[in-house]
Amino acid sequence: MKKWMCQQCGWVYDEAKGDPIGGIPPGTRWADVPDSWVCPDCGTPKSDFEMLEI
Amino acid sequence: MNATALKIQDFDDPGFNPFDTFDDSFGRHIDSPYPRLAELREQARVHPQEYKVLFGLPADLTTLDMPHFSVLSYELVYQVYANPQIYSNRIFERMLGPSFGRTVVTMDAPEHTRYRRIFQKAFMPNVIASWGDNLVQPVVDDLMAGFVGRGKADLVKEFTSLYPFHIIYRQLGLPPGDQRIFHKLAVALTVTSTAVDKAIEASEKLGAYYEALTDARFEHPGEDLVSLLTRVEVEGERLPKEILVSFLRQLINAAGDTTYRATSNLLVCLLQHPEQLEAVRRDRSLIPQAIDEALRLECVVITGFRMALVDTELDGVRIPAGSAVEAVNGSANRDPARFADPDRFDIFRKTTTSRHMGFGYGPHVCIGQHLARLEITRALNAMLDRLPNLRLDPDMPPPRIYGVNMRHPEHIHVRFDA
Numbered sequence: 001m002k003k004w005m006c007q008q009c010g011w012v013y014d015e016a017k018g019d020p021i022g023g024i025p026p027g028t029r030w031a032d033v034p035d036s037w038v039c040p041d042c043g044t045p046k047s048d049f050e051m052l053e054i
Numbered sequence: 055m056n057a058t059a060l061k062i063q064d065f066d067d068p069g070f071n072p073f074d075t076f077d078d079s080f081g082r083h084i085d086s087p088y089p090r091l092a093e094l095r096e097q098a099r100v101h102p103q104e105y106k107v108l109f110g111l112p113a114d115l116t117t118l119d120m121p122h123f124s125v126l127s128y129e130l131v132y133q134v135y136a137n138p139q140i141y142s143n144r145i146f147e148r149m150l151g152p153s154f155g156r157t158v159v160t161m162d163a164p165e166h167t168r169y170r171r172i173f174q175k176a177f178m179p180n181v182i183a184s185w186g187d188n189l190v191q192p193v194v195d196d197l198m199a200g201f202v203g204r205g206k207a208d209l210v211k212e213f214t215s216l217y218p219f220h221i222i223y224r225q226l227g228l229p230p231g232d233q234r235i236f237h238k239l240a241v242a243l244t245v246t247s248t249a250v251d252k253a254i255e256a257s258e259k260l261g262a263y264y265e266a267l268t269d270a271r272f273e274h275p276g277e278d279l280v281s282l283l284t285r286v287e288v289e290g291e292r293l294p295k296e297i298l299v300s301f302l303r304q305l306i307n308a309a310g311d312t313t314y315r316a317t318s319n320l321l322v323c324l325l326q327h328p329e330q331l332e333a334v335r336r337d338r339s340l341i342p343q344a345i346d347e348a349l350r351l352e353c354v355v356i357t358g359f360r361m362a363l364v365d366t367e368l369d370g371v372r373i374p375a376g377s378a379v380e381a382v383n384g385s386a387n388r389d390p391a392r393f394a395d396p397d398r399f400d401i402f403r404k405t406t407t408s409r410h411m412g413f414g415y416g417p418h419v420c421i422g423q424h425l426a427r428l429e430i431t432r433a434l435n436a437m438l439d440r441l442p443n444l445r446l447d448p449d450m451p452p453p454r455i456y457g458v459n460m461r462h463p464e465h466i467h468v469r470f471d472a
Contacts, residue, residue, distance in 0.1 A: 021408065
């Protein structure tokens with residue numbers, strides 16, 4: 001499970017947690033998140049996220 | 055380095071007290087805006103009135119010439135924040151611009167997007183994580199040492215109203231002896247509506263100081279935030295000095311006055327619900343949801359101002375270009391269409407449909423929210439660890455969260471086992 005971070009606001013998409021309120025169930029791999037999905041905090045598109053090194 | 059410029063100057067009238075001016079403008083006498091907001095939201099989701107005026111408070115002098123609309127439902131508040139091409143932040147050019155200067159708060163895309171990205175880089179969760187041990191914890195420990203052995207304390211006067219400011223002062227590397235002056239000048243920046251001459255005086259004095267400080271830290275960088283911000287870049291672009299100085303002007307009240315209030319409100323909510331306080335004490339993994347529930351129920355920044363750039367319509371209400379539109383976060387957070395039993399504090403709430411608007415939403419969502427969460431988490435953990443049997447003091451007045459915006463209690467009197 002990997003994490004991806006919004007470069008505009010710092011919200012972190014954790015594949016383990018998904019984004020249930022945004023319709024993305026826990027366990028959803030980043031590659032399977034639709035391109036139409038946007039950051040739940042700032043509305044930035046998926047393309048502006050970068051993988052977060054832990 | 056200019057030694058004269060690196061000494062902050064107090065107001066020409068050092069007795070000027072901006073703190074009372076600030077609190078009074080939000081209705082110190084009003085216990086809660088929420089019953090009235092519920093009535094108003096029931097009547098209509100958009101009201102053609104300024105939010106403060108809905109409560110009988112004086113209108114904001116900087117926007118007197120504009121039609122005003124208050125947006126009360128969650129769905130429509132979201133709509134305002136999600137459409138910055140219609141609802142612009144340029145309203146802050148007149149509300150805060152005269153004192154803050156050209157800060158990112160006053161900007162729209164594409165300028166805002168570019169500068170926000172550079173600032174955000176310094177406040178990313180992976181960057182601030184190291185501040186927890188190095189910066190936040192020492193401040194928390196120092197302040198708690200002042201009362202931990204006493205068995206009782208006022209958590210506002212002795213802790214919450216101090217710790218985020220001390221953290222910022224350390225981040226900026228400001229001289230300890232002058233911190234009260236910095237705070238006073240920073241709060242005065244926000245009183246443009248009631249004491250514009252003082253706001254401008256504060257702006258000039260903080261501006262002169264921060265200009266000299268950024269020059270000095272650029273030439274001789276340290277580990278502090280100013281040094282970081284003078285050098286941080288995205289795709290080869292650095293922050294122009296004017297934009298950086300404006301950001302620093304804003305930082306003390308943006309990060310301090312909000313976190314202080316949010317921490318205070320969380321503590322009140324937990325202390326008034328001892329069973330939930332005990333649950334969090336036993337299981338610290340509940341802290342994030344306790345913070346979010348307090349931010350929902352008692353958010354600090356209750357309204358977000360925007361300006362309509364074009365003629366538009368919200369819920370059938372015509373909004374002419376040039377109108378002031380207030381997205382009322384506090385009302386959205388208690389919208390029963392999104393939050394069941396919305397006036398109840400419940401850290402176990404199932405938030406399956408909506409996020410709270412405590413930090414706003416959209417391109418201008420709070421830039422410091424990750425730091426705020428880190429600070430509040432450290433503060434709460436320290437209290438739960440070192441103040442056993444923490445409870446409200448039965449011999450003192452209970453805490454009262456007041457006002458229609460920037461809500462907070464003035465005191466939280468507690469007892470604990472020393």
